[in-house]
Amino acid sequence: MKNVAVIIDSLAGGGAERVMLTLAQEMIAQGNTVTFFSLKENVEHIVPDSIDVVFPFKGNKPSLRSWFSGHRHAAVLSAAIKAAEKQQQPFDLVLVNLLESYRLAHLINLKKCFYVIHNSFNIELQREKLMGPIKYWYMRKIIKRMSDKQLVAVSDGVAQELKTASLYNPSSVTTIYNPFDIARIKSLSNKTTERLPLEKYILHVGRAAKAKRHDILFAALKLIESPIKLVCLAGNTKKLRKLSEKMGVSDRLILPGFTTNPYPWIKNAELLALSSDFEGLPTVLIEAIVCGTKVVSTNCPHGPNEILLDDLSQYLVPPQDPHQLAIAINNALKANVNLTDATILGKINAKDVTKSYLALC
Structure with missing residues (x-):
């Protein structure tokens, strides 16, 4: 011991x-x-x-x-x-x-x-x-x-x-x-929560910190072909609300706040997006793959290109580029993506x- x-x-x-x-x-x-x-x-x-x-x-x-x-x-x-x-x-x-x-x-x-x-x-x-x-x-x-x-x-x-x-x-x-406790994540993703939106949504999970680049994500949201809503799971909802109003997307935004169990939100999302300038090994990308949810991410240093391998690499986009992020989200929303054999799950x-x-x- x-x-x-x-x-x-x-x-x-x-x-x-x-x-x-x-x-x-x-x-x-x-x-x-x-x-x-x-x-x-x-x-x-x-x-x-x-x-x-x-x-x-x-x-x-x-x-x-x-x-x-x-x-x-x-x-x-x-x-x-x-x-x-x-x-x-x-x-x-x-x-x-x-x-x-x-x-x-x-x-x-x-x-x-x-x-x-x-x-x-x-x-x-x-x-x-x-x-x-x-x-x-x-x-x-x-x-x-x-x-x-x-x-x-x-x-x-x-x-x-x-x-x-x-x-x-x-x-x-x-x-x-x-x-990652894969069995636990899958179990928690099946928990029911009354707070889940009834309409379809894409999801971002992460602190309301500058490095997470919510501004890039909100700019991309305006360019997405579908009028789909964006859910942001983050503690500082006031900060994100203010930014969304400034950027003209507050009507597309759902801000439930921080939750100790994000997995039902991840599982039920159409897609999880990550817009960061930098990471280490972004946990939420792997959690989304475990839950069977499609992902789009900036190819920032470090980690996303070690997670989105093989066919998933097409959903990596340059950081600080809302146009490319929107294009990738549009493509992913239309695609059938098999995540059960994702290479990262073996590591x-x-x-x-x-x-x-x-x-x-």
Whole structure:
């Protein structure tokens, strides 16, 4: 039996959080123990009782995004980890996820520690540069800390970027695809929900963040031949409503908000669209394929071109091009697409992925 720690910024409704929860559930099913250390008390996903969750800063709500308080915050996190080890046993594996967790974990002497990289650092850094020198400097300093670290990349594209980086020099880079409990996804997709639209719809699942490029998706929506509705599953509905009104598509938009079970929405959609500027290994594309739902995606770095292989590659389009995105959506809506034998399904089984992670111990 292995004892595994997962350090993560929060348990908000993002893909990295869902990936780690899926991994933890399968690790526990294989007889191991898992403890999450969540820097923020923001919990939107359903966390099974079998997973221990520790909030090192519970009740404090500190401003974690502050370089000058890093050592103080790292000491609090370190104390929480040591307390958990005292109650159980030393951790055999520590998995660190997302930026603030990377920053604090770097300041702690953690054994068997791997940093899981879920996105393209290069493009994130380029975007922060546009936001101003302070944000750029802050992120750049965190990313530089990847030198001499053991990294896990969630796709071959991310791995290649990490291996060829000039800003840092990791001690190792291992590619492990994200885990998917295929039977569970199919089961959850059959759950009934009264909130599903009665009319046909296409679907986008993802945070209301700039990198997801809802503006590109809304522009494409105006060019689609069919008057089909677009459902966006995201927490910040106010932000998306405002953007849709600005772009003249609010009458075509359905905003149910965040849901802990997106799978009935995915299964019943005519198509799932992804319009991102960058990803790591976009979870929703694989979940849609598992549910038998057609997909169209930007061919952004990284991951979509490792998921939409063979005949599915025709549904990859250049990023930031609403015209091409609309054309692909039009074509996919008319097509019969067989997803049962999609190549990616043989690479993401939770049992096998979990064994790859445990082999790091």
